[in-house]
Amino acid sequence: MPNPRLTGLGSGLFCTVAMFLLGCLDQLLFGASPAVYGVLFLPVCVLTALWVRGGDVLSAPVVLPIAFAVGLLPVAEGGGGLLGRLMGLVTGLATQAGWLYGGTLLAAAIVLVRRVRWVRGRQRRG
Numbered sequence: 001m002p003n004p005r006l007t008g009l010g011s012g013l014f015c016t017v018a019m020f021l022l023g024c025l026d027q028l029l030f031g032a033s034p035a036v037y038g039v040l041f042l043p044v045c046v047l048t049a050l051w052v053r054g055g056d057v058l059s060a061p062v063v064l065p066i067a068f069a070v071g072l073l074p075v076a077e078g079g080g081g082l083l084g085r086l087m088g089l090v091t092g093l094a095t096q097a098g099w100l101y102g103g104t105l106l107a108a109a110i111v112l113v114r115r116v117r118w119v120r121g122r123q124r125r126g
Contacts, residue, residue, distance in 0.1 A: 044064075
């Protein structure tokens with residue numbers, strides 16, 4: 001199992017690119033299924049929360065909703081043009097809020113546990 005340590009910016013790039021690619025994959029394989037996209041969001045949340053560095057761990061729950069929205073672009077169904085795509089994105093965010101909140105809360109729980117362990121480890125050394 002790889003154990004990378006991403007910076008706050010690196011974790012944001014990782015989860016944003018991963019969600020966009022998973023959104024495109026969902027579009028190609030499953031015909032833009034929002035449920036499949038939501039399920040694929042959960043492992044990305046866990047990996048982002050586990051792979052970010054100890055000092056930057058609090059940035060993980062912040063970048064995940066942004067990545068969810070970026071990845072939702074290929075999945076969102078909308079009419080033609082920019083306004084139709086934007087309306088599809090807003091509708092997708094509203095209807096898939098459960099997956100968004102669930103994944104973000106899962107990452108926040110992992111981050112809080114990691115942060116407490118990191119702070120206690122620094123106190124013991126110091």
